[in-house]
Amino acid sequence: MYLTQSLHRALQQDPGAIATIHGERVRTVAESVDRIARLAGALRELGVGKGDRVAILALNSDRYHEYFFAVAWLGAVVNPVNIRWSSDEISYSLTDSGTRILLVDDTFAATVPAIRRACPGLSQVIFLGDGARPEDMLDYESLIARADPIEDTRTGGDELFGVFYTGGTTGHPKGVMLSHRNVIASATGTLITDEVVTRGGRVLHAAPMFHLADFAMWSMGNLVGATHVTIAAFTPAGVREAVAAHGITDLLLVPTMIQMLVDDPATAEVDLSSVRHILYGASPISEAVLQRARAAFPTAGFAQAYGMTELSPVATLLTVADHDRSDLLRAAGRAAAHVEVRIVDPEGLEVPRGAIGEVVARGDGVMAGYWNRPGETADAIRGGWMHTGDGGRMDEHGYVYIVDRIKDMIITGGENVYSVEVENALAKHPAVASCAVIGIPDPRWGERVHAVIVPHPGHTVSEEQVTAHCKALIANYKIPRSITIATELPLSGAGKILKRELRKQFWDQSGTQVS
Structure with missing residues (x-):
């Protein structure tokens, strides 16, 4: 299969259907496909060929939809940039x-000069915003208007579709290579496991479209002929307004977003009865928040997906029916239809049900590997099994429970933070002798980034200083939200922190090491 297959089907069967809605812009399937073919032609005229990487740094919009399809149409490779990263992380x-x-929009156009200086290989920047085009950039709409549409290359199967950068255990982001087969397998397998997107419905993209979780929702929407409605970024008001204005049927939100939405008193004043499905991920939802969410969205079924970028991204699903059982609300669900899941010991042998080990997964959703990192790829994928780095257990019915993280990673508000990235930034502060970064419980974000810092003798360091220092080096969501000053760090006999x-001391009350 190839990603653009759904476009040809939609064009053949219902060309007048609404494909995308962004603010006042409404485009039919026929209009959308024509623009996609022209954008692909424009990229080819700029010298983009099969396998070349094309990046986007932008908030959500209908043009993000066009970008995904046009790059695939050309046979090139998408590279969606994390909008929360610092310019150093983006440039890397x-x-x-x-x-x-x-491709860059109004919000991020000001960062381009610094990115250009750091990236001499970047030959062209295309402005896809709605404001005035900066002089040194090409205009997105003009490129589409001038270009001739090209034939779809119908690139698919094991050909590379995208490089999706995620946090790195070495202190630098690493590119996850996903093929067309990877992302289509994850989308179809999830839909087979449970109906989480309405056939012919309206999907709202409120979570960031660079993130593979929202990309999964986009992929599933394409397969069932949904209309894609986009808002620039998540706000409770933005979601409410979009649902009311466009009859949204399906939502992808992280638990933090759900909590912000249902805790806002104005939500109760809006008719949200069009919503049929709410898919969430990154962490389990508390029973109290789920009860409030069900009251706010009385017609919606809730489902939880567990996975990771390296799995394209879904591994397990806690279905709508599972959410009716309170004893399952801390579970991450059971293997989706396209995945095998096991809990294994350090030698890779499956452990008995109920025993704790590492969660591993195998199937067509497992990534092709890490970009230019064969050693890390070989360490992550062993015998076809992707080692997630999550500690978990499986009950006698196949439900997986995540109990710890083997990888030194924090999940805060749905974003992955590798501790070493934060520690590397902190270590550059002149007052920091040594440090350790951990995740601690947070009622809003699930976990928050916390730093334990040992200052050099005679030096002091404050939270304000840490924040100011880190802002130039790492994304805002990675910056420690609290610190502890210590005289020393606990070490193992081998000198490991x-x-x-x-x-x-922070997690004892929760009975687990993860939210």
Whole structure:
């Protein structure tokens, strides 16, 4: 299969159907496909060929939809940039991937000069915003208007579709290579496991479209002929207004977003009865928040997806029916239809049901590998099994429970933060002698980034100083939200920092090491 297959089907069967809605812009399937074919032609005229990387740094819009399809239509490779990253992180990912073309909107146009200086291989920047075009950028709409539409290359199967950068255990982001087969398998397998997107419905993209969770929702929407409605970024008011104005049937939100939405008194004043499905992920939802959410969305079924970018992204699903059982609300669900899931010991042998081990997964959703990192790829994928780095257990009915993270990772508000990235930034502060970064419980974000810092003798460091120092080096969501000043860090006999000991004082009351 190939990603653009759904476009040809939609064009053949219902060309007048609404494909995308963004504000006042409404485009039919026929209009959308014509623009996609022209954008692909424009990229080809700029020298983009099969396998070349094309990046986008933008808020959500209908043009993001066109970008995904046009790059695939051309046979090139998408590289969606994390909008929360610092310019250093963005530049690293563009240089590492050898990206030549960058699409950017109004919000991020001001960052382009710094990115250009750091990325000499970046040959062209295309402005897709609605404001005035900067002089040194090409205009998105003009390119589409001038270009001739080209034939779809129908690139698919094991050909590379995208490089999706995620946090790195070495302190730098690493590119996850996903093929057409990977992302289509995950989308179809999830839909087969449970109806989480309405056939012919309206999907709202409120979560960031660079993130693979929202991309999964986009992919599933394409397969069932949905209309894609986009708002620039999540706000409770923006979601409410979109649902009311467009009859939204399906939502992808992280639990933090759900909580913000249902805790806002104005939500109760809006008719949300069009919503049929709410898919969430990144962490389990508390029973109290779920009860409030069900009251706010009385017609919606809730489902939880667990996975990771390296799995394209879905591994397990806690279905709508599962949510009617309170004893399952801490579970991450059971294997989706396209995945095998096991809990294994350090030697890769499956452990008995109920025993704790590492969660591993196998199937067509497992990534092709890490971009230019064969060693890390070989370490992550062993015998076809993707090692998630999550500690978990499986009950006698196949439900998976995540109980710890083997990888040194924090999940805050649905975003992955690798501790080493934050520690590398902190270590550059002149007052910091040593440090350790951990995740601690947070009622709003699930976990928050917390730093334990040992200052150099005679030096002090405050939260304000830490924040100011880190802002230039790492994304805002990675910056520690709280710190502890210590005289020393607990060490093992081999000199390794015992982070479990640091976490213990914060997590003892929860009975787990993850939210």
